[in-house]
Amino acid sequence: MEKRTRVRFAPSPTGPLHIGGLRTALFNYLFAKGKGGDFILRIEDTDQNRYVPGAEEYIVESLEWLGIPFDEGPGTPSEYGPYRQSERLALYAEFAEKLIASGWAYYAFDRPESLDKHRAAHEANGKTFIYNWHNREKLNNSIRFSSETVAKRIAAGEPYVIRFKCPVNETIELNDLIRGQIRIDSNTLDDKVLFKSDGMPTYHLANIVDDHLMQISHVIRGEEWLPSLALHKLLYQAFGWEAPQFAHLPLIMKPVGKGKLSKRDGEKLGFPVFPLSWKDSLGYREEGYFPETVLNFLALLGWNPGTEQELFSKEELIAAFDLQRVNKSGARFDPEKNNWYNHQYLQKKSVAELLPAYKKLLHTHRVDTTLFTEAFLAKVVGMVRERASFVKELWQLSHYFFTAPKKYDEKAVKKQWKPETADRMEGVKQVLVSVQDFNSASIESEIKEHISSSGLSFGQIMAPLRLAVVGALQGPHLFDIIELIGKEQTLQRIDSAIEQLKL
Numbered sequence: 001m002e003k004r005t006r007v008r009f010a011p012s013p014t015g016p017l018h019i020g021g022l023r024t025a026l027f028n029y030l031f032a033k034g035k036g037g038d039f040i041l042r043i044e045d046t047d048q049n050r051y052v053p054g055a056e057e058y059i060v061e062s063l064e065w066l067g068i069p070f071d072e073g074p075g076t077p078s079e080y081g082p083y084r085q086s087e088r089l090a091l092y093a094e095f096a097e098k099l100i101a102s103g104w105a106y107y108a109f110d111r112p113e114s115l116d117k118h119r120a121a122h123e124a125n126g127k128t129f130i131y132n133w134h135n136r137e138k139l140n141n142s143i144r145f146s147s148e149t150v151a152k153r154i155a156a157g158e159p160y161v162i163r164f165k166c167p168v169n170e171t172i173e174l175n176d177l178i179r180g181q182i183r184i185d186s187n188t189l190d191d192k193v194l195f196k197s198d199g200m201p202t203y204h205l206a207n208i209v210d211d212h213l214m215q216i217s218h219v220i221r222g223e224e225w226l227p228s229l230a231l232h233k234l235l236y237q238a239f240g241w242e243a244p245q246f247a248h249l250p251l252i253m254k255p256v257g258k259g260k261l262s263k264r265d266g267e268k269l270g271f272p273v274f275p276l277s278w279k280d281s282l283g284y285r286e287e288g289y290f291p292e293t294v295l296n297f298l299a300l301l302g303w304n305p306g307t308e309q310e311l312f313s314k315e316e317l318i319a320a321f322d323l324q325r326v327n328k329s330g331a332r333f334d335p336e337k338n339n340w341y342n343h344q345y346l347q348k349k350s351v352a353e354l355l356p357a358y359k360k361l362l363h364t365h366r367v368d369t370t371l372f373t374e375a376f377l378a379k380v381v382g383m384v385r386e387r388a389s390f391v392k393e394l395w396q397l398s399h400y401f402f403t404a405p406k407k408y409d410e411k412a413v414k415k416q417w418k419p420e421t422a423d424r425m426e427g428v429k430q431v432l433v434s435v436q437d438f439n440s441a442s443i444e445s446e447i448k449e450h451i452s453s454s455g456l457s458f459g460q461i462m463a464p465l466r467l468a469v470v471g472a473l474q475g476p477h478l479f480d481i482i483e484l485i486g487k488e489q490t491l492q493r494i495d496s497a498i499e500q501l502k503l
């Protein structure tokens, strides 16, 4: 029987989740769901010095907002929990001891000061100090001493760490689902600390133990963890456990220039690098991006469907996603394209879906929405949304439905408002007054008839009329606007334009 697909997203709660971290979570989610498997959230919080309060909640909220909830994680009942490493501490010591017993690890008593000295001495000669096969027999560890001596020192309370004993002269064969075969010479690796003197496991030990105990089938994570893969593979070998399959995702690169996307790039170019805002950093949610937008652009950062399709729903992504189509090389972040996605999703939403956010927006601009019917607001949104990429842009596109123009676009006035315009607008007023059924189509036919019978050009009437009603030469079909704001309001606006634009 094929093993059940179980993947995990394993962030350390050291701050807000970067958009790249969210992409890792998404790829895990899509992969698991495409295979009918489980998506697990594990909080890797063994490094107490780097722990940031609120970070775990931030991670959970980000996953919820994006619509990729975990099946197992903090707070969910399951046989594999708990899912915070800080709640699993008792486990790790036992596994570290197992490696000592089997000869795959050793106690090291070297004090930090002594290691610092070695480092400094190496640096002075232009070298790097590596604790491994070539010097471990000369350093202060249990490889050199009898087991009685070691036991005595530990019993006396001497602090120690547990280091992995990396094998000598071996070629480690690694297989990455994205990168293929990789070979590493074991002599280049250092004897990594697995267990620290403060009684805490390091990332490497806790991560492998948990992946094994939680029966993780695939480890999908960022490229920055590729250098740890050889050690992880050796740890599985040392424990005698079957290793999961690995896939290392490409880096997310800056929009321009070289290097990976950083918080600074966002600050410089004015786009968020976090899903939700955090302290004074912008978040996609707060900046008005839809979760569908973020889901869509993240999915295409490093993965391609092999077709021209750009817009994907979550379900379509689950069906199409495939690790074989994840690139090895870095994926360029494209804030412009992200805005394009938002435009697409705004157009796809129903007016009813947009209304609550639109009303909120109107409130922030001090519009008393109780003065307008839902049908009126819905019509406005329907008429102007075409040009908007964000809900917040709807104000700029629709304010004149709520407040009469106070200023008029100067350039347009210069070009379109002539000495004879006031009289012409008086003429338009008379036509409007007499329109019985005040709807867009009848207004249009009456005005058009008036234009042709008066021998004027369409522009000579329409441009100043639009200026009077909207304040600028922008907006949807003018007769639709006029119908919506109503006869009285239109006549008033024409009057104030005549008054204010007197030459």
Ligand code: GLU
Pocket: 009, 010, 011, 012, 044, 203, 207, 220, 221, 222, 225
């Ligand atoms: N805790 C690691 C991180 O913060 C997890 C890396 C992994 O997925 O193995 O990214």
